[in-house]
Amino acid sequence: MNTYKIAVIPGDGIGLEVVPAAIDVLNKIAEIDGSFRFEWTYFPWGCDYYLEHGVMMPEDGIETLKKYDQIFLGAVGMPELVPDHISLWGLLIKIRREMKQSINVRPAKLLAGLESPLKNPQNFDITVVRENSEGEYSDSGGRIHSGSDEIAIQNAVFTRKGTERAMRYAFELAKNSKGHVTSATKSNGLTYSMPFWDEVFETVKVDYPEIKTVSNHIDALAAYMVMKPQELDVIVASNLFGDILTDLGGAIMGSIGIAPAANLNIEREYPSMFEPVHGSAPDIAGKGIANPIGQIWTGKMMLDFLGNHEAGSRLLNAIEKTLASGIKTGDIGGTSTLSEVKEAIIKNLI
Amino acid sequence: MNTYKIAVIPGDGIGLEVVPAAIDVLNKIAEIDGSFRFEWTYFPWGCDYYLEHGVMMPEDGIETLKKYDQIFLGAVGMPELVPDHISLWGLLIKIRREMKQSINVRPAKLLAGLESPLKNPQNFDITVVRENSEGEYSDSGGRIHSGSDEIAIQNAVFTRKGTERAMRYAFELAKNSKGHVTSATKSNGLTYSMPFWDEVFETVKVDYPEIKTVSNHIDALAAYMVMKPQELDVIVASNLFGDILTDLGGAIMGSIGIAPAANLNIEREYPSMFEPVHGSAPDIAGKGIANPIGQIWTGKMMLDFLGNHEAGSRLLNAIEKTLASGIKTGDIGGTSTLSEVKEAIIKNLI
Ligand SMILES: CC(C)[C@H](C(=O)O)[C@@H](O)C(=O)O
Ligand SMILES: CC(C)[C@H](C(=O)O)[C@@H](O)C(=O)O
DSSP states (O other), rough: OOOEEEEEEESTTTHHHHHHHHHHHHHHHHHHHHHEEEEEOOOOSHHHHHHHHSSOOTTTHHHHHHHEEEEEEEEBBBBBBBHHHIIIIIIHHHHHTTOOEEEEEEEEOTTTOOSSSBBSOOEEEEEEEEEOSSSEEEEEEEEESSOOOOOOEEEEEHHHHHHHHHHHHHHHHHTTSSEEEEEEEEETTTTTHHHHHHHHHHHHHHOOOTTTEEEEEHHHHHHHHHHHHHGOOOEEHHHHHHHHHHHHHHHTTTOOOOOOOEEEEOOSSOOEEOOSSSSOOTTTTTOOOOOOOOHHHHHHHHHHHTOOOHHHHHHHHHHHHHHHTTTOOGGGGGOOHHHHHHHHHHHHHH | OOOEEEEEESSSTTTTHHHHHHHHHHHHHHHHHHHHEEEEEEEEOSSSHHHHHSSSSOHHHHHHHHTSEEEEEEEEOTTTOOOOHHHHIIIEEEEHHHOOOOOOEEEEEEOOOOOOBSSSSOEEEEEEEEEOOTTTTOOEEEEEEEEOOOOOEEEEEEEHOOOOOHHHHHHHHTTTTTTTTEEEEEETTTTHHHHHHHHHHHHHHHTTSSEEEEEEEHHHHHHHHHHHHOOOOEEEEEEHHHHHHHHHHHHHHHHHHGGGEEOOOTTTTOOEEEESOOOTTTTTTTOOSOOOOOHHHHHHHHHHHHHOHHHHOOOOHHHHHHHTTTTOGGGGOOOHHHHHHHHHHHHHHH
């Protein structure tokens, strides 16, 4: 029997509600499967912690997390009380960086029972591989002059290593999907980073002659996701472009509250972090009405990364069955509460 | 009788077809209106010109264009033969920059007769004000090291002047629309440019107490455009974010082939340039099937900028009437040719 030691960071807002729900579901699936169990250790880090201690997590937080197999995170942010650059760069982005979770994977797939805002949403099944460690999110830049002459500069830094790693991961995924990789570029407007991105893509694709490829500018690709999502398969994108495309992915699925995500250390040197696309949604927090499916589906991604594919499929089936039966939260057109959705998913596991 | 001297640059691909069609329509409307006429001067600049002369436009091209009241441009690009960074930075972006067309305005509006890919597209009417002279498109950056150590750096440069100008323009527009401005930000990820952007927005909005405002992160805002476009009014965005949002605007309208745009020198020191959102579409060029509506609607924006609002409304009505009667090109679900659409619009002007 495998025991997975998971560090749990519910974080802020609805994270505090959806994480325990997802853990109930994951415990149940472990029980059904019988070949593994979870050992959950909670860390109360986030904005409340910050308001009390002046930091988002203790100084040795990263060292502590390294002792766990994986990290299961809810959401971070309380913009009314803690500026985003403190809460996110002090916890979420800090973990992504320091744990070298350089790949972010986010599927967008139309599940039975979900109402897409698209009129004719054919059966799309997209996986966005987002570079997660550098690029536009490089925390490099500064300001000069003041008053009406003030100038702000933001530097995007792309390394061959980081760019190539994301691309190779995308090509590997495409081997097991429809065999198609789309590269998100903007080399016609961003004349240093994106021509470099394109060059690396041209080099990497040579190693995957069986995979079909295309490069699309991010503006056109965003439109494409709305017009013809069914023609897309794996997309590889920079940190910022991946961020935008995956929220769009959530939108065409019907709700950001559905979309799962994984921040992967593909070398498995440090734990990976499983964290849904949605944020802390302070406006609906504490009311028991948040959609737990993004977090639960994120649990499926953790099962897959741990090698438990059968349990992962079982979980996704239970989610679909629940949605198809009409048990859903308000954001996706239902009237059920968070815990009703969770209970239904648990029932549908069997 | 006003005579407007317009420099015409059809450019490449379908630009060569849609521009003459739009000019026929604009001449007709001038004739109907009776208070103004156009004098069109063609410039054969673009990729063919480049292949012959090694430059996209003559050295004194910018000086030449300055003699005209406005510029009417089709599309630029022939990526198979001329790299984008040459064709675009040698013509399109060069004109935007050197003519100080620092504001790009692009409406997204559901016209009668258009089929949106959205299931339930309520009557949205969005205007995106895009900063058009700096930001992420700053042509500043470089590379260091080679081989597997290579690094590319792209610098985004935001000035207070440029940022504030775009925002003030957005607020002015909002006075005549629904009184709401959304600022596209990403200050939680881009920690230098976007916090600056947010600060400028906070300062500028104080001068417009009657306008409601909100800041949305670009990822959430892209999703918003798909989920609830009817709740948006004026959006102000950086160069890159505006680029992405306006293609999305085209997508939710039903086709990029519809979307109009204006590159404005709001100080009226140099000519402005009217150029639709779509590109040169080499795959369908020369077949007489391109959608001329993006270019024709762009003509309406030129009429408005020249102060001919009545003629502008008449033109938009004729477009809507034509679409509603089912006369449309293939990209928006019809079977008509470019010239059939043009003729129908001309008929519907009267
Ligand atoms: C062609 C390209 C450089 C251009 C841009 O990004 O500005 C286009 O996408 C547009 O939106 O006008
Ligand atoms: C909260 C924010 C910094 C984050 C990001 O942009 O990476 C979020 O949007 C996401 O996609 O995980």
